[in-house]
Amino acid sequence: MNERELPLTALRAFAVAARSQNLEAAAKQLGVTHGAVSKQISALEEWLGQSLFSRQGRALQLTPYGNVLADRVADSIRQIGAACDYVRRDHSYRVISVDAPATFAMYFLLPRIREFEARHAGLSVWIATRLTGQTADFSRNDVVISRGSLAKASVRIGPARHLFEEKLTPVSASSLLRELPVKCPADIWKHKPIASSSRPGDWEAWFERARLGRPLIEGGHRFDHLHVALHAVRDGLGSTIAPRQFFDGTSRRYRLRCPLPDVCYPGESFYAHSTLQPIAAPVEIFLTWLQEQCGFAER
Known part of the structure; x- marks a missing residue:
């Protein structure tokens, strides 16, 4: 897959939403609106051709595909964060x-x-x-x-x-x-x-x-x-x-x-x-x- 095709912003929104299992909480963590997070996740689902969440009122429930993606994306984000912390060491x-x-x-x-x-x-x-x-x-x-x-x-x-x-x-x-x-x-x-x-x-x-x-x-x-x-x-x-x-x-x-x-x-x-x-x-x-x-x- 071409790296330019990866929807990195949407993946970050998905990772936060998967962790919090609530769009409002995810929006607050990301500093954006509820609608912006919902739009990013919908775009990601369309790009993947798979549903990632089943919505039950305000709560979110990960689908089987959503669980697989959430685990991999969360691990990747942790590694990226650790690498950035290492490079951005004490001056x-x-x-x-x-x-x-x-x-x-x-x-x-x-x-x-x-x-x-x-x-x-x-x-x-x-x-x-x-x-x-x-x-x-x-x-x-x-x-x-x-x-x-x-x-x-x-x-x-x-x-x-x-x-x-x-x-x-x-x-x-x-x-x-x-x-x-x-x-x-x-x-x-x-x-x-x-x-x-x-x-x-x-x-x-x-x-x-x-x-x-x-x-x-x-x-x-x-x-x-x-x-x-x-x-x-x-x-x-x-x-x-x-x-x-x-x-x-x-x-x-x-x-x-x-x-x-x-x-x-x-x-x-x-x-x-x-x-x-x-x-x-x-x-x-x-x-x-x-x-x-x-x-x-x-x-």
């Missing part, structure tokens, strides 16, 4: 929507969000993630975080705010490090290397920085994305190369550590952009806090 409560790369969101942003919301009552952060190669959603988010520079194209966004430059180093599960400790770069040979297709060449670059020659990773685990590779690391299947900044104190929940944090090489930089111009005060608060958190991670 003192503000949601900040953030579009971020999946690994950054999972390992850097999510572990810190509760601290931000506790510090700033009335502000809440909703996060949407994207994978490498996916386009950021500028239209539905207040903040977009990017790995590497973000081409502005025709989208109007705020100036890039530098968050940090990746310091790429091996990351291992605490359980694996207890079994196979890593005290010097050569000890990493004990671990099976886990690679990700979204970050090709990371192991080779780290081995070069550590002066270990070239790694032998043929036949090893290789996943399409770093955040999937990190799941394998958490399961103790081996180690991977990832930004050191993701695995400071907040990574304890994942039981992941960087055994050689000082043996690293520089990767891409992360930036944050506001999509609102001018920038709303809550978004400015979030961006300032985010840069502060990134500053702590750099130390």
